[in-house]
Amino acid sequence: xxxxxxxxxxxxxxxxxxxxVNFEGLRDMADPVxxxxxxxxxxxxxxxxxxxxxxxxxxxxxxxxLKRVAAEIFIPLTVGGGINSLAxxxxxxxxxxxxxxxxxxxxxxxxxIPAAAARYGSQCVVLSADVKRVGGQFRVFAKGGREDTGxxxxxxxxxxxxxxxxxxxxxxxxxxxxxxxxDLELLDAAAARVDVPIIASGGAGKKEDFLELFRHKGIDxxxxxxxxxxxxxxxxxxxxxxxxxxVEMRL
Amino acid sequence: MIAVIDYGVGxxxxxxxxxxxxxxxxxxxxxxxxxxxxxxxxxxxxxxFGDAMAKLRATGLAPVLRAAAxxxxxxxxxxxxxxxxxxxxxxGEHEGLGLVPGQxxxxxxxxADPALKVPQIxxxxxxxxxxxxxxxYIREGEYVYYVHSYYAKGCAASTLAVSDYSIPVTGVVRAGxxxxxxxxxxxxGDTGLRILKAFAEL
Numbered sequence: 001x002x003x004x005x006x007x008x009x010x011x012x013x014x015x016x017x018x019x020x021v022n023f024e025g026l027r028d029m030a031d032p033v034x035x036x037x038x039x040x041x042x043x044x045x046x047x048x049x050x051x052x053x054x055x056x057x058x059x060x061x062x063x064x065x066l067k068r069v070a071a072e073i074f075i076p077l078t079v080g081g082g083i084n085s086l087a088x089x090x091x092x093x094x095x096x097x098x099x100x101x102x103x104x105x106x107x108x109x110x111x112x113i114p115a116a117a118a119r120y121g122s123q124c125v126v127l128s129a130d131v132k133r134v135g136g137q138f139r140v141f142a143k144g145g146r147e148d149t150g151x152x153x154x155x156x157x158x159x160x161x162x163x164x165x166x167x168x169x170x171x172x173x174x175x176x177x178x179x180x181x182x183d184l185e186l187l188d189a190a191a192a193r194v195d196v197p198i199i200a201s202g203g204a205g206k207k208e209d210f211l212e213l214f215r216h217k218g219i220d221x222x223x224x225x226x227x228x229x230x231x232x233x234x235x236x237x238x239x240x241x242x243x244x245x246x247v248e249m250r251l
Numbered sequence: 252m253i254a255v256i257d258y259g260v261g262x263x264x265x266x267x268x269x270x271x272x273x274x275x276x277x278x279x280x281x282x283x284x285x286x287x288x289x290x291x292x293x294x295x296x297x298x299x300f301g302d303a304m305a306k307l308r309a310t311g312l313a314p315v316l317r318a319a320a321x322x323x324x325x326x327x328x329x330x331x332x333x334x335x336x337x338x339x340x341x342x343g344e345h346e347g348l349g350l351v352p353g354q355x356x357x358x359x360x361x362x363a364d365p366a367l368k369v370p371q372i373x374x375x376x377x378x379x380x381x382x383x384x385x386x387x388y389i390r391e392g393e394y395v396y397y398v399h400s401y402y403a404k405g406c407a408a409s410t411l412a413v414s415d416y417s418i419p420v421t422g423v424v425r426a427g428x429x430x431x432x433x434x435x436x437x438x439x440g441d442t443g444l445r446i447l448k449a450f451a452e453l
Contacts (some may be wrong), residue, residue: 001375001376001415001416002371002373002374002375002397002414002416003373003374003375003394005373005374010376010420026382040440045373045374070264070265070268071271071272072268072269072272073440074269074272074437074439074440074441074443074444075396075438075439075440076438093262093264094262094264095264096264096265096268097264098262098438120297120298121297121299122370123297123372123398124297148437166372167372168368169441195368195369196368197368197372218366219370220368221373230269236401250374250394
């Protein structure tokens with residue numbers, strides 16, 4: 001049967017992997033190509049690269065890293081960050097990305113989702129949403145979690161899934177970086193609304209958090225950054241633990 | 252030399268990189284002469300069946316591929332595998348290359364477990380039904396990466412391997428020297444590389 005997926009996420013800025021806590025306080029971690037190699041060897045099911053640079057030079061550095069990773073690592077690569085147009089899709093797909101994650105770009109121009117799905121197929125389009133509770137409602141935030149769009153998160157992901165997003169990656173700002181577990185309330189609500197694969201992000205602190213996550217119906221993958229990068233939890237150790245506890249894993 | 256067919260469908264970066272990693276000589280091409288000269292052919296593809304078939308016809312590649320299939324090993328990957336069949340029911344009804352008997356049908360209505368998602372996206376274990384040189388370097392139950400909403404059926408005689416998605420989903424087919432994999436070997440890690448290596452040695 002199909003496995004649940006464990007996905008390390010590499011936020012890249014200035015050619016280095018960085019990871020913040022609650023989207024702030026970015027810390028320099030390591031070389032992205034070395035890290036991708038290490039995660040591939042450890043059994044990561046997929047890799048996500050977010051380009052968090054804004055400059056032209058940073059962007060060129062990022063696509064160069066992407067090419068180097070894609071030339072030697074043969075698992076699915078998802079790329080996000082700065083995806084605002086079909087030209088951006090084209091740019092990263094040509095450098096070896098398999099899927100493209102869209103966040104703020106789709107909030108600014110929702111037509112990007114159906115347009116990208118029509119051109120590249122919905123399997124290529126990942127809708128990524130940063131979500132935070134505001135007055136009892138799940139709201140979508142833009143600009144790396146800094147700006148409340150006022151949009152209802154569940155409505156937004158349902159619209160995107162209905163218009164060509166092949167997967168949804170939900171990052172809970174409330175649980176991000178806190179390492180107290182995934183935002184299961186948000187994820188359950190999302191799983192009830194969309195029938196495309198859901199990638200859970202934000203809050204993983206220990207292996208038990210992943211086991212609890214996958215006991216919730218409709219969650220297909222768990223994504224984390226800091227706990228993997230800081231070697232608080234090894235991918236292989238995590239996958240063996242989950243397999244032992246009855247979660248289908250690729251080992 | 253392996254001719255990787257370039258007909259404007261899908262992303263060839265990973266496939267090219269995989270073949271390079273294996274030290275194989277490959278050319279991404281749409282030239283009939285290059286395809287005729289190659290000692291094997293890979294037909295990749297991502298997207299919609301109807302569009303892809305229209306492109307193969309418009310570029311004149313369909314008859315070139317049929318001729319190649321009679322002479323040398325040919326591997327269709329994902330949509331490239333689906334194109335090998337007689338027919339597809341993806342958004343209407345479309346004729347395929349007719350190199351492998353069977354049809355390509357939507358996955359969703361056939362699933363025994365309706366809670367499973369379509370497309371099937373992710374890693375699934377490959378169950379080997381028949382012994383084949385393509386499986387020379389892999390074992391029963393290794394995981395491969397799938398992304399698809401349609402699958403091949405009515406092809407039991409040609410099916411070499413399946414994956415379980417509440418129903419057996421056709422994973423690998425073979426008719427003569429024509430092979431197809433529904434999954435992406437170029438995205439299936441080391442397992443996928445070993446399948447490509449075996450194909451290059453057929």
